[in-house]
Amino acid sequence: MNYVIHLLIMINIYLVLAYSLNLVLGFGGLLSLCHAAFYGIGAYAYTLLAMHFDLPFMVALPLAMVITGLLAFFLGIPGLKFRGDPFVLVTLGFQVIIFSVLYNWVSLTKGPYGIPGIPRPEIFGFKIDSLYDFLGLTGSILILSVLFFLALYRSPFGLALKALREDERAAESLGKPSQLYLLWAFTLGGAVAAVSGALYATYVTYIDPTSFTLNESIFLVAILLVGGSGNFWGPTLGTIFLVLLPEALRFLGLPDTIAPNVRQMIYGTILIILMYWRPQGILGEFKIR
Amino acid sequence: MKLLVQLLVNGLVNGAIYALVALAFGLVYRSTRIFHIALGAVYTTAAYGMYVGVKSGLGVGLALGILTAVLLSLAVEWGIYRPFVRKGSSLGVILIASLGVYIFVENLIALLFGNEVKIISSGIEPSYTFGPLILTRIQIIQFLVGFAITGVFFWGIKKTRFLKAVWAMGEEPLLLEVLGWPITRLRNAIFVWSAVLVGLASMLVAYDVGTDPHTGLSAILLGAVAVLVGGVDSLRGWIWTAFLIAEIQSLAIWKFSAKWNDAITFLLLILVLLLKPQGLFTSESRVEER
Numbered sequence: 363m364n365y366v367i368h369l370l371i372m373i374n375i376y377l378v379l380a381y382s383l384n385l386v387l388g389f390g391g392l393l394s395l396c397h398a399a400f401y402g403i404g405a406y407a408y409t410l411l412a413m414h415f416d417l418p419f420m421v422a423l424p425l426a427m428v429i430t431g432l433l434a435f436f437l438g439i440p441g442l443k444f445r446g447d448p449f450v451l452v453t454l455g456f457q458v459i460i461f462s463v464l465y466n467w468v469s470l471t472k473g474p475y476g477i478p479g480i481p482r483p484e485i486f487g488f489k490i491d492s493l494y495d496f497l498g499l500t501g502s503i504l505i506l507s508v509l510f511f512l513a514l515y516r517s518p519f520g521l522a523l524k525a526l527r528e529d530e531r532a533a534e535s536l537g538k539p540s541q542l543y544l545l546w547a548f549t550l551g552g553a554v555a556a557v558s559g560a561l562y563a564t565y566v567t568y569i570d571p572t573s574f575t576l577n578e579s580i581f582l583v584a585i586l587l588v589g590g591s592g593n594f595w596g597p598t599l600g601t602i603f604l605v606l607l608p609e610a611l612r613f614l615g616l617p618d619t620i621a622p623n624v625r626q627m628i629y630g631t632i633l634i635i636l637m638y639w640r641p642q643g644i645l646g647e648f649k650i651r
Numbered sequence: 652m653k654l655l656v657q658l659l660v661n662g663l664v665n666g667a668i669y670a671l672v673a674l675a676f677g678l679v680y681r682s683t684r685i686f687h688i689a690l691g692a693v694y695t696t697a698a699y700g701m702y703v704g705v706k707s708g709l710g711v712g713l714a715l716g717i718l719t720a721v722l723l724s725l726a727v728e729w730g731i732y733r734p735f736v737r738k739g740s741s742l743g744v745i746l747i748a749s750l751g752v753y754i755f756v757e758n759l760i761a762l763l764f765g766n767e768v769k770i771i772s773s774g775i776e777p778s779y780t781f782g783p784l785i786l787t788r789i790q791i792i793q794f795l796v797g798f799a800i801t802g803v804f805f806w807g808i809k810k811t812r813f814l815k816a817v818w819a820m821g822e823e824p825l826l827l828e829v830l831g832w833p834i835t836r837l838r839n840a841i842f843v844w845s846a847v848l849v850g851l852a853s854m855l856v857a858y859d860v861g862t863d864p865h866t867g868l869s870a871i872l873l874g875a876v877a878v879l880v881g882g883v884d885s886l887r888g889w890i891w892t893a894f895l896i897a898e899i900q901s902l903a904i905w906k907f908s909a910k911w912n913d914a915i916t917f918l919l920l921i922l923v924l925l926l927k928p929q930g931l932f933t934s935e936s937r938v939e940e941r
Contacts, residue, residue, distance in 0.1 A: 626755075630756075
C-alpha cells in the first residue's frame with residue numbers, strides 16, 4: 363500500500379511539472395530543454411531557505427517560486443529571441459550551465475555530496491510527516507495548480523499563446539506581442555516548476571544535482587510528446603504513463619541490472635513511433651514544428 | 652607560462668577532433684537541415700566497433716569501427732529520416748525521432764557492454780618532448796589526422812562538386828533534382844561521409860581515453876555548437892570555431908578549472924547567437940542572397 367501511495371505522490375509532483383511545461387511547449391510551441399533546471403533551482407532555493415533561515419514551508423515555498431520565476435524571466439529575455447533549432451540549443455545551454463552551477467558551487471549547494479536532512483514541512487502547526495500527509499499535501503497543491511492552469515489555458519492569455527504558436531506573425535498583427543506573452547509563459551512555467559522542486563525536496567529529504575540533469579529535461583519533454591500537449595488531458599496521460607512505465611516493467615520481472623536500459627530503449631522507440639504516426643502525441647493538439 | 656603553452660597545444664589537438672565532429676554534424680545539418688542527434692549514436696558505435704575489433708588487431712578494430720558507424724548512419728537515414736521526409740514531417744518532429752534513435756542506441760550499447768568505461772589501448776603511450784612541451788603519440792596522431800582531413804575540406808569547399816552539391820541541396824533541394832542530381836544518392840554520400848568523419852574522431856578519442864555508452868551526446872553537441880556559432884553557411888567557420896572552442900576550454904582550465912568547461916562552451920554559444928546570430932564567421936549578406 364505504501365508503494366502505491368509513493369507512486370501517487372510522485373505522479374502528483376510530476377503532474378504539476380508537466381502542466382507548467384505545457385504552458386511553454388504546448389501553448390507557446392517552444393521546445394524548451396531547461397525545465398529540469400527550473401525544477402532543480404526550485405528544490406535548491408526552497409531547501410537553502412528552509413535550512414539556513416529556518417523559514418516555514420508557507421514562506422519558503424512562495425519565495426522559492428519568486429526566485430525561480432525571476433531566474434526564468436531573466437533567462438527568457440535573451441532565450442526567447444530564438445526559435446527553432448537555436449532555441450532548443452540555447453535552452454539546452456541554460457540546462458547545462460545551471461547544472462554546472464549546482465554541481466560545482468560546492469560552498470552553496472554542497473555540489474555532488476547533495477544536501478541531506480531537509481526538514482519536513484509544517485503548515486499552521488501541523489507537521490507533514492507520514493506518507494498519507496504527503497499525499498494530502500501534494501494532492502491539494504495539485505488541485506490548486508489544476509484549477510490555476512485550467513483557468514489559464516482557457517483565459518485570453520492562453521488563447522493568445524495558442525494563436526502565437528499557430529502563426530506568430532498573424533497573431534502579432536492582431537495585437538498580441540509575442541515576446542511579452544512568451545516571456546510570461548516562460549516565467550510562470552519556471553515559477554510553478556519550483557513548487558514541484560520544493561515538494562520533491564521535502565518529500566525525499568535529500569537532493570543532489572543528478573536529479574536535475576539534461577536527461578530529466580528530456581524526460582519531461584517526452585511526457586508532453588507522448589501524452590500530447592496544448593490541452594489539459596495530454597500532459598495528464600503522459601505523466602501517468604511515463605511515471606508508471608518503469609513500475610510496470612518491474613512487474614514483468616526484468617533483472618535490476620538491465621531494467622533501466624530496457625526502459626530507456628522503450629522510451630526511444632515510443633518517441634520514434636509516435637513521431638511517425640501521431641506527432642501530436644496520444645491526446646495532444648499541438649504538433650512540433 | 653609553461654603550463655599555458657602546453658594547454659594551448661592540447662587545445663590544438665582537441666580542436667582537430669572537435670573540427671572533425673563539427674564537419675560530420677555540419678554536412679548533414681547544412682544539406683538536410685536535420686538536427687542530427689543520432690550522430691551521437693554513430694559516434695559511440697564507432698568506438699565500440701573498434702573495441703570489439705581491436706582484439707584481433709588494430710587494423711581490424713579501425714575497419715570495424717568505421718564499418719559499424721557507416722552502417723548505423725545509413726540505417727538511420729534509410730529507416731528513419733527518409734520515411735519521415737517522405738511523409739512530410741516537420742524538422743522538429745524529425746529532431747525528436749533522431750533523439751529517440753540516440754536514446755535507443757545508447758542504451759542498447761549499455762545493455763550489451765555495460766555502463767563502465769572500456770579501455771581500448773592498455774599500454775602506456777610513448778610520449779615525446781619538444782622543448783617545454785610533452786605530447787603523447789596518440790595526441791600527435793589525433794592532431795595530424797584531424798588537421799589533414801579538416802584541411803582537405805577547408806580548401807575543398809569551393810572546389811569539389813560534392814561540397815558544392817551539399818551546399819546547393821541546403822538551398823534548393825528540388826532545383827538540384829531538376830538539374831539531374833540524384834538526391835537520394837547524394838544523401839547517401841552525405842551520411843556515409845558524416846559517419847566516417849565522426850567515426851574517426853570517436854576512435855581517436857577512444858584509443859586515448861577509452862569509451863563509455865554515454866559519450867556520444869556531449870561530443871555531438873560540441874560539434875553542433877561549433878556549426879551554429881561558426882555560422883551554418885560557412886564551412887570554414889565551423890572549423891575555426893571548433894579550434895576556438897578547444898582553445899577557450901584550455902584557457903578556462905588554466906584560469907579556473909576543467910569543471911566549468913561545459914558551462915563556458917554554452918555561455919559562448921548563447922552570447923554569440925545573441926550578438927551575431929548569423930554566426931561568427933559569416934559575413935553579412937543581403938536578404939535576397941540567403
